Amino acid sequence: MVVSTKNKLYLNFIGGNWITSASNDTLKSIDPANANEVVGYVQNSRKEDLDLAVAAAKKAQNEWKKLTGAARGQYLYAAANAMEKHLDEIAECATREMGKTLMEAKGETARGIAILRYYAGEGMRKVGEVIPSTDSEALMFTTRAPLGVVGVITPWNFPIAIPIWKMAPALIYGNTVVIKPATETAVTCAKIVECFEEAGLPAGVLNMVTGSGSVIGQGIAEHPDINGITFTGSNGVGKKIGQAAFARGAKYQLEMGGKNPIIVAADADLDQAVEATISGAFRSTGQKCTATSRVIVQSDVYEIFKEKLLEKTRDITIGNGLREGIWMGPCANENQLTTVLSYIRKGIDEGATLLSGGERVTHGDYKDGFYVQPTIFDNVTTEMTIAQEEIFGPVIALMKVDSIQQALEVANDVQYGLSASIFTTNIGHMLSFIDEMDAGLIRINSESAGVELQAPFGGMKQSSSHSREQGEAAKEFFTAIKTVFVKG
Template sequence: MKVKSKTYHNLINGEWIIPTSNEFKESVNPADYKEIVGYAPLSSPRDVDNAVQSGKNALPDWRKLSGSARGEYLLKAASILEQRADDIAETLTREMGKTLVEAKNETLRGVNILRYYASEGMRSIGEVIPSTDEKALFFTTRGPLGVVGLITPWNFPVAIPIHKMAPALIYGNTVVIKSAFETTITAIKVMECFKDAGFPPGVVNLVSGRGSTIGNALCEHSDVKAISFTGSNEVGQLIASKAVQRGVRFQLEMGGKNPVIVTQHADLDLAAELTVSGSMKSTGQKCTATSRAIVVKEVYEAFREKLIQKIESIKVGNGLLADSYMGPVSSRNQYDSVLNSIKKGIQEGARLVTGDKPIKNEELSNGYYIAPTLFDDVKPKMSIAQEEIFGPVLSLIKVESLGEALKVANDVKYGLSASIFTNHLDEVFQYMNEIEVGMIRINGQTTGIDFHAPFGGLKASSSQSRELGRAAMEFFTSIKTITMNP
């Protein structure tokens, strides 16, 4: 007997509320698009207004709490999330497609992020400054911004909402989150943990729907004091322009075209292993995914053969199956977009080594599966070497030297993450000094972030602000400078 799919609602003022439109849309499983994971709300600007008003009403009491008291709420949410990790991870895999192992790790990362920021409630938020008046006490402190809007992507529907919400909340803000519609049900299950942790009504709110409708409403709302966004450059630029017009703070984390550089002094086995992992895990759908392998000529052929061997051994399948290394891409739109990028690479003259096709067999016939794809003879100005693909596609570029490799690596509009593989310290220093990215890796993959350290990119990858670690305090608070006289 087929189980009827559940219908989900928005979280506003501590209650699960039917959208004012009374409209819902199915969320489908990209591994089998005949399976409906559930029905998510199609909200209207009126729902956004209700959520923002709820956050505004809850703000005075929430900001009055001590940091340690707010941290207790985060710890409760962390414990509940940990208890429900298996269910949430399975929902994530069914809704987005990444493997269950990756989904479980992402969920547990969310647990650790909450616990890290819970401890932030007991850390310094200011400093005492020497005063020119010997009788005065001169110091700084920080206060919350108010209601903040959080717009999050579909590729990390647990970790990214939490790594935005946790610092916003610990520093005394209230939040309205607009999750990516493709993974709304996963985000709602995360929000259930916050509700069940006993957060006061209105402190955390979620509104689901199309970005063109409710994303715009959130960015334009006069009571929203800041917007934190992760997603595409096109949408990020629109958000920035709206924020500038209103004079409110904004934070953008956007695309990447992340390179690995392989020199003649590299451990080629390690480089190949981590290049494949960085480019193919999560089906290449990470902003930090490896997209280009820039290799000096002395080791180019040997490195290419190692890549081919590893890529052709990848098991593609339903992410719920234990032996699947790579699942489907997340949606029909993503499927079409990636295949179009591959087609353009062939048309521009890059040599296809392996891949270039959707995977169609009886077991995978109803899913958005694309074979892991490797291009050779890629020129630095080709579109596949310049444009973010966000899929399992890797481009090989041959160079004469490390100097040329760095020029090629930097010659894109993005500047998020990069890695070099070498055992020579002088090459490491040259790379660190010349690479134009925010996240610099040495003998490691371009993907992965540490939640206790600043994260962000340069150039078109970011608004130059940083997320995570103590750097999050810079965005989610305002400095107050205080002089106290006797």
């Protein structure tokens, strides 16, 4: 049994069993809408707990990879069915841990279920191809082998979708998994792992260890028996993970930050562009790696667009994501709230004009939560901190340009290259944007945030390690190609 209803204690999942960590110590997961509310306590694990989990995964891997892809897929289908049965419970937990609205959390849970079913189907798809040989009496073909034990390190902003879009392909291609979720959303991850347990997944195939990033996250990167690491999180932590993995020759995949622009051309449908900007910038309180951060608008329509944007922003309702009628919840934790407020102060100090928001909300029911107003800056120039660094909060930097070419130059003038969007009815502008924008995800007349589960996802420049997640592209990371030459 995972949880004690008396004290909300959640355990590690290792070798098919829920066990207490060696430290006998716990970490607290709190509700960002009310910091006095404890969602649960998770294990503050040590290296020996990680060693146990890796040993269990390594022991289970040989039998797991021997199963057919179709057989492995059946477990994923069963896990999806279990998640569907517990959808409301999982979504509510995600809202209580991370703060996003219940509607968003239910959508994310449904997406996790769809990802599981997609990758379950991957078990029936091809894993190689026949290649003509110069020897007429030989057969040459490729197949794929799993990496072995895969370490999964996930953030708090998508506590359901990101763990699943990493675990599902790892499992279907024959790997076993050790996952370390963010402490802030570890209870939600435990509920997902429960669904795999309910599906009857063999012992050791999936293991969860909670704890600090410096101990468990870094331990995954350095562990000699972990063959691949997939990470989503900050650039600083990601680079440490990558360096540790590279030093011992492990395969690694890093998805990191973004400073995602929307370009609004003079010929754009402004109402459509405003709706997309609001959704992309303020949904999930701006805590998406693909969130809209910079809005680059042609001067001809700049003032009209700005007024429409401000008008729509005033309609946003802030509050506890479990309540009816709430559009935007709190920041996920106190550290993130502090970070967002510090960037707002930098924007003001560096000369940007604060048009809307910019304050923490503390009155009445908000006093114990990590709430900040949706914020819009005007007169932002490219050298300002708020135009260059990822804020990960509900902050928009408005930037005025005279031409689409100038807009592209401004959009590309950052270290990141994850997602970018343009609003235009001009096919020439669209083609220039597709060709010249340095981003892994290009969207036209659509918000910058979001990607479909069957499509590759990843960034350019400092946004990733240049690999791709999701869709068939996941196969490239989670497997290694074997070339086979057969002669009678």
